[in-house]
Amino acid sequence: MIDPKVMTLLALAENCSYTKTAKKMALTQPAVTHQIKLLEEDYKIKLFRRDKKKLVLTPEGEVLVKYARRMSALNDNCRQAIEDTRMSVHSLNIGMTPTAEETIVPHVVARYCNMHNDIHFNVTTDAINNIYDKLKNYELDLAIVEGNLFNPKFTSVLLDTDYLCVAVSKEHPIAKSKRKSISLQELKKENFILRSRSAGTRQLFENQLVSHYEHIKNFNIILELDNVTTIKELVASNFGITIIAHSACTREIAKGTLVTLQIENMNLTREINMVYHKDFKHLDMLDDLKNLYESK
Numbered sequence: 001m002i003d004p005k006v007m008t009l010l011a012l013a014e015n016c017s018y019t020k021t022a023k024k025m026a027l028t029q030p031a032v033t034h035q036i037k038l039l040e041e042d043y044k045i046k047l048f049r050r051d052k053k054k055l056v057l058t059p060e061g062e063v064l065v066k067y068a069r070r071m072s073a074l075n076d077n078c079r080q081a082i083e084d085t086r087m088s089v090h091s092l093n094i095g096m097t098p099t100a101e102e103t104i105v106p107h108v109v110a111r112y113c114n115m116h117n118d119i120h121f122n123v124t125t126d127a128i129n130n131i132y133d134k135l136k137n138y139e140l141d142l143a144i145v146e147g148n149l150f151n152p153k154f155t156s157v158l159l160d161t162d163y164l165c166v167a168v169s170k171e172h173p174i175a176k177s178k179r180k181s182i183s184l185q186e187l188k189k190e191n192f193i194l195r196s197r198s199a200g201t202r203q204l205f206e207n208q209l210v211s212h213y214e215h216i217k218n219f220n221i222i223l224e225l226d227n228v229t230t231i232k233e234l235v236a237s238n239f240g241i242t243i244i245a246h247s248a249c250t251r252e253i254a255k256g257t258l259v260t261l262q263i264e265n266m267n268l269t270r271e272i273n274m275v276y277h278k279d280f281k282h283l284d285m286l287d288d289l290k291n292l293y294e295s296k
Contacts, residue, residue, distance in 0.1 A: 002071055002072060002075045004035065005035040005036075005038055005039050006039075006068045006071060006072070007025070007072070008021065008025055008027070008032055008035045008036065009035075009036065009039060009047070009064065009065065009068055010065065010068050010069065010072060011024050011025055012032065012036060012048070012055065013057060013061070013065045016054050016055045016056070017054075017055065018032050018033060018055075036048070039064070043060070043064060045058070045060040045061070045064070046058050046060065046061070047060070047061035047064065048061055066137070069137050069139070070136075070137040070138060073134075073137050073138045073139040074138055076139075077093075077138060077141075090118055090119050090120065090282070091120045091121075091122065092119070092120075092121055092122070092141045092142060092282070092285075093121075093122045093124065093139065093140045093141050093142075094109065094121050094122065094123050094124070094140065094141065094142045094143070094144065095123075095124045095125075095126060095131040095134055095135065095140040095142070095143040095144070095145075096123060096124070096125050096131075096143070096144045096145070097125070097126070097127065097128050097131060097144075097145045097146055097199075097200060098125055098126075098127070098195070098199070098226060098227070098228045099146050099199075099200070099201055099228055099244075099245045099247075099248050100144050100145060100146055100272060101125050101228070102228045102229065102232075102245075102247075102248035102249075103162075103245070103247040103248055103250075103272070104247075104293070105144055105159075105272075105293070106123070108289060108292045108293050109121055109123065109289070111292055112285075112288060112289055112292055115288075119285075124140065127196070127198045127199055127200075127226065128145055128146075128147060128198070128199070128200040129198055130198075131143050131145060132151075135154065135275065135276075135277070136151070136153075138277070141276065141277075141280065141282075142274060142275070142276045142280070142286075143274070143275040143276070144159070144272070144273070144274050144275075145200065145272070145273060145275060146162060146200050146201070146245060146270050146271070146272050146273075147200045147204070147270055147271060147273070153277060153278060154275050154276065154277060154278070155275070155276060155277075155278055155280075156273040156274065156275045156276075157273060157274045157286055157290060158271055158272075158273055159271075159272040159273060159274055159289075159290060159293050160247070160271075160272045160293065161269060161270070161271055161272070162245050162246055162247045162269070162270055162271075162272055163245070163246055163262075163268050163269045163270065164201060164204060164205060164243055164244065164245055164246070164268035164270065165243070165244065165245075165246050165260040165261060165262055165263075165268070166182055166187070166241060166242070166243060166260065166261045166262070166263060167232070167235055167241065167242050167243075167244045167249055167252075167258045167259070167260050168235065168241045168258070168259050168260075168261070169235055169236050169237065169238035169241075169257070169258065169259070170236075170256055170257060170258070170259055171238045172238055172241065172259070174241075174259070174261065175259035179261060180261060180262065181261055181262045181263065181264045182261045182262075182263060182264065183263075183264045184209075184212060184214060184263065184264070184266070187219060187241075187263070188218060188219055188220070190219075190220065190240070190241050191220050191222045191239070191240035191241065192219055192220060192221045192222065192223075192240055192241060192242065192243075193221075193222065193223045193224075193225065193231050193234050193235060193239065193240040193241070193242050194221055194223075194224055194225075194231075194242060194243060195224070195225065195226060195228070195231070196224050196225070196226050197224075199226065200270075201243065201244065201245060202243075204268060204270055205243045205268070208266050208267070208268060212265070212266065222239075222240055223239075223240065228244070228248055231244070232244070232248075232249060232252055232258065235258060236252065236257040236258055243268075244260075245270070246260060247272070274286055274289065274290070
């Protein structure tokens with residue numbers, strides 16, 4: 001259904017090499033070059049330029065690749081919908097941020113699937129900005145994220161509110177002090193293990209620091225990771241402390257492996273939302289998921 005030249009373009013944009021793309025597409029290198037040349041002639045643009053022996057998309061190429069990805073996603077969705085009709089099954093692609101994945105959300109989704117044998121969910125975990133891009137390109141039908149994706153094309157349903165907190169090992173002196181809160185000045189003395197800068201959790205923390213005339217560079221970040229489970233394990237082993245959504249560490253709090261504190265005079269409240277396109281057809285599913293979440 002999709003022009004093979006479009007698929008070649010996407011492969012070349014991913015691999016940044018004619019040789020690697022030819023191997024991946026089971027084509028000759030001249031064939032790949034010819035297909036890209038035909039696209040350039042068709043759109044009257046230059047798609048790639050060379051930068052230190054590596055292919056880089058031109059601004060016009062980036063635009064075409066963006067729409068090519070959307071075409072590919074719609075093609076996949078179309079094929080899946082046809083297969084679903086044949087099998088009497090509904091398949092949906094759901095995106096979750098890593099923090100949302102660490103909450104009860106996956107349990108709610110699994111419970112829903114157990115109650116509806118005709119539903120199949122494909123779950124992708126990614127940073128919030130990547131989730132946003134995939135939702136725009138129709139690679140995802142639904143996103144469950146902390147925070148909001150602000151776009152007039154999307155609608156959101158509030159699942160819950162949560163807040164960020166400081167998490168430390170039960171062996172940390174702060175934990176042993178039985179305190180409930182800690183100041184920013186005290187936090188400057190600690191070693192931090194944080195999510196990457198693209199993570200919504202990190203962005204909320206940094207924005208709050210700015211509102212308190214502080215900057216993240218004033219804190220000692222020893223390690224940055226995008227795996228929330230690994231961060232919790234490292235903090236529990238007392239390698240450092242972290243800033244984390246409270247809902248993402250409730251099991252560790254119950255087990256006593258992590259202790260949480262609030263940051264004094266700082267509002268770190270955030271929403272957990274289901275976000276979807278306005279043409280989403282399964283609104284009854286969203287109601288059911290929300291009800292299951294609220295009955296947790």
